[in-house]
Amino acid sequence: MLCALAAIPVLIAVAVRLSSAVPPGRGPAFLDRITQNGLFVGVTAMLVSVPLFLPLTVGVVAGDTVAGEAGLGTLRYLLVAPAGRVRLLLVKYAGAVAFAVAAPLVVALVGAAIGAALFPVGPVTLLSGDSIGADEAMLRLLLIAAYLAVSLMGLSAIGLFMSTLTDVPVGAMASTVVLAVVSQVLDALPQLEWLHPWLFSHYWLDFADLLRQPVAWDSFLTNSLLQGGYVAVFGALAYGRFITKDVLS
Amino acid sequence: MTAAGAATEPHVADLCIETTGLSKRFGQQLAVDGVDLAVPRGSVFGFLGPNGSGKTTTIRLMLGLAAASSGSVRLLGQEMPGQLREVLPRVGALVEGPAFYPFLSGAANLYRFDAADPRAPAATRKSRVHSALERVGLTHAADKKVRAYSLGMKQRLGIANALLAPRELLVLDEPTNGLDPQGTREVRSLVRSLAADGATVFVSSHLLAEVEQICTHAAIMSAGRLVAQGTLAQLRQDGQARIRVLTPDAGAAAKVLARLGLSAAVSGPAGSNGAGDVLYAPLPAGPPPAGADGAVAPEAVVAALVAAGVRVRGFATEQVSLEERFVALTGEGFDVVQ
Numbered sequence: 250m251l252c253a254l255a256a257i258p259v260l261i262a263v264a265v266r267l268s269s270a271v272p273p274g275r276g277p278a279f280l281d282r283i284t285q286n287g288l289f290v291g292v293t294a295m296l297v298s299v300p301l302f303l304p305l306t307v308g309v310v311a312g313d314t315v316a317g318e319a320g321l322g323t324l325r326y327l328l329v330a331p332a333g334r335v336r337l338l339l340v341k342y343a344g345a346v347a348f349a350v351a352a353p354l355v356v357a358l359v360g361a362a363i364g365a366a367l368f369p370v371g372p373v374t375l376l377s378g379d380s381i382g383a384d385e386a387m388l389r390l391l392l393i394a395a396y397l398a399v400s401l402m403g404l405s406a407i408g409l410f411m412s413t414l415t416d417v418p419v420g421a422m423a424s425t426v427v428l429a430v431v432s433q434v435l436d437a438l439p440q441l442e443w444l445h446p447w448l449f450s451h452y453w454l455d456f457a458d459l460l461r462q463p464v465a466w467d468s469f470l471t472n473s474l475l476q477g478g479y480v481a482v483f484g485a486l487a488y489g490r491f492i493t494k495d496v497l498s
Numbered sequence: 499m500t501a502a503g504a505a506t507e508p509h510v511a512d513l514c515i516e517t518t519g520l521s522k523r524f525g526q527q528l529a530v531d532g533v534d535l536a537v538p539r540g541s542v543f544g545f546l547g548p549n550g551s552g553k554t555t556t557i558r559l560m561l562g563l564a565a566a567s568s569g570s571v572r573l574l575g576q577e578m579p580g581q582l583r584e585v586l587p588r589v590g591a592l593v594e595g596p597a598f599y600p601f602l603s604g605a606a607n608l609y610r611f612d613a614a615d616p617r618a619p620a621a622t623r624k625s626r627v628h629s630a631l632e633r634v635g636l637t638h639a640a641d642k643k644v645r646a647y648s649l650g651m652k653q654r655l656g657i658a659n660a661l662l663a664p665r666e667l668l669v670l671d672e673p674t675n676g677l678d679p680q681g682t683r684e685v686r687s688l689v690r691s692l693a694a695d696g697a698t699v700f701v702s703s704h705l706l707a708e709v710e711q712i713c714t715h716a717a718i719m720s721a722g723r724l725v726a727q728g729t730l731a732q733l734r735q736d737g738q739a740r741i742r743v744l745t746p747d748a749g750a751a752a753k754v755l756a757r758l759g760l761s762a763a764v765s766g767p768a769g770s771n772g773a774g775d776v777l778y779a780p781l782p783a784g785p786p787p788a789g790a791d792g793a794v795a796p797e798a799v800v801a802a803l804v805a806a807g808v809r810v811r812g813f814a815t816e817q818v819s820l821e822e823r824f825v826a827l828t829g830e831g832f833d834v835v836q
Contacts, residue, residue: 291739321597321598321599321600322594322597323598323599323611325558325563325594326591326593326597326611326614327594327611328561328563328614329561329562329563329586329589330612330614330618331562331587331614331618332615333583333616336616397660402721456794490541495563495565496563497563
């Protein structure tokens with residue numbers, strides 16, 4: 250799945266390179282800037298994969314955690330080993346988190362690499378108008394990846410909880426991904442504005458604040474708090490469910 | 499529970515598995531209903547029952563995989579599931595068939611399961627995995643992906659997983675499922691050697707011949723309830739012994755038997771050689787020779803038959819086989835109690 254994620258920036262870079270002239274203002278944000286600076290491949294790729302591709306892959310990994318073991322039947326052997334239910338749950342969540350960290354990182358790094366290979370790399374003009382060097386731009390790129398990783402923590406916890414509900418991994422994966430989409434749909438309805446700050450996907454696209462000088466940390470902080478809340482709630486739900494679950498698979 | 503079982507009930511401290519009033523309810527259905535198992539230390543215990551009689555559920559409850567609706571379980575003298583962390587490292591288990599990661603090799607699967615136990619020493623892991631694989635004869639396939647294993651090989655790998663560490667108790671659910679006759683024999687000798695090393699082996703099975711060959715004790719489940727348990731000899735005795743008479747004078751023989759207080763049943767001609775009919779009559783009391791009043795010694799039956807002019811062509815006293823006992827307790831054919 251990391252390979253599939255890595256393919257996104259490659260696709261973008263190659264497409265832009267081959268078509269050469271991207272009319273400014275068309276397509277995803279930053280797309281038109283790629284030809285001037287290869288580092289923007291990473292930013293664009295992350296932006297493109299936020300709504301669906303990242304939640305999809307994270308949902309698959311997080312949904313598979315417990316249900317996958319139950320589906321294979323290996324869950325009972327892990328538990329009689331005995332792995333300990335709390336320990337197993339923590340390890341499984343750590344695995345899902347590791348993927349949530351790796352996924353945006355892969356997109357960012359592959360994007361930067363393919364961008365550097367196909368386009369010139371130079372100083373980057375930030376949203377605030379300031380200009381920073383390529384090495385600091387690289388740092389900002391990693392910061393965005395970190396922001397997205399944090400953004401996916403809540404979804405990972407939801408996936409873990411879903412995974413404790415069923416012995417069918419596909420069911421847990423699908424419901425996790427569906428929830429991610431539903432959350433974004435709700436976020437797009439202006440009538441539900443009161444609900445928006447509580448949706449786990451609400452701050453997903455706010456990483457643009459990291460492209461200002463000085464960095465505006467507000468959204469990073471708010472997002473982390475919200476994600477932390479989701480991790481606490483769904484972590485507790487997963488714990489409550491798994492600790493008393495009859496393993497019959 | 500049987501009277502014979504209660505008479506020789508071992509002291510509580512000697513019990514390897516002890517369940518009291520163990521019950522498990524799934525919605526409306528009572529899958530396990532008030533089971534009082536007593537498995538003595540050092541025994542090879544056969545856990546019998548038709549499919550769906552609650553054997554595997556009982557095993558899941560014992561191992562803390564599922565929570566009992568009521569009742570309690572003590573494993574190796576400790577409360578389950580409260581002291582699960584203390585107990586389970588000393589227990590090897592094969593529950594409802596083997597399960598592995600198909601994309602990993604046999605050895606890698608065992609490494610992973612062993613690493614799941616935080617107390618299993620990592621330093622000796624390699625040698626323990628190796629010797630477990632050797633013990634089930636899978637050394638040659640250790641590096642093969644489990645995906646490519648046959649059913650019998652998976653079954654053996656499952657047993658190897660139960661043998662990763664020295665165990666005091668082995669719980670083997672249908673260990674010979676899917677094995678060829680050679681594999682079945684190997685498992686039998688493996689179980690015997692484990693018992694010889696001092697481990698208690700709890701084998702669930704519906705293969706009675708297998709249980710009769712390797713077990714010292716057995717229990718029979720039917721529709722979630724424990725209908726009998728004890729040593730094999732006790733189980734067989736609970737069913738009555740009977741006499742078998744082969745004679746062409748079935749009518750006369752039946753009269754003689756009736757005079758002796760035995761109710762004979764003619765089960766039809768024996769074979770096609772015209773040797774006569776076969777009569778079965780249960781012996782009312784105890785195993786022969788029975789000196790007490792009311793008991794009929796088999797030799798007295800023969801004497802009475804001969805004296806009455808019945809042409810006795812064959813005579814035998816038969817112990818009820820475990821299979822007949824099993825069927826008597828759990829029902830015949832597809833009428834098995836559900």
